[in-house]
Amino acid sequence: MHQLDVRSIVPRERHPKIFDLFDALPSGGAFELVNDHDPKPLYYQLQAERTGQLAWEYLEQGPSLWRVKIGKV
Numbered sequence: 001m002h003q004l005d006v007r008s009i010v011p012r013e014r015h016p017k018i019f020d021l022f023d024a025l026p027s028g029g030a031f032e033l034v035n036d037h038d039p040k041p042l043y044y045q046l047q048a049e050r051t052g053q054l055a056w057e058y059l060e061q062g063p064s065l066w067r068v069k070i071g072k073v
């Protein structure tokens with residue numbers, strides 16, 4: 001599974017990069033997102049803009065490292 005560590009990416013560029021990766025996933029595909037905070041706002045944005053396509057599973061929940069498996073249904 002591909003891992004995308006966004007901790008070193010400029011914040012304003014993170015969501016576009018994540019959306020590009022999500023959109024490129026085949027159905028049933030997934031990647032692991034690594035972040036330094038809970039990406040819950042990203043969850044809500046993906047749910048709103050990619051309705052019915054999102055699979056979201058926390059692999060690690062802080063306090064300093066967050067890992068989420070993001071998949072396409």
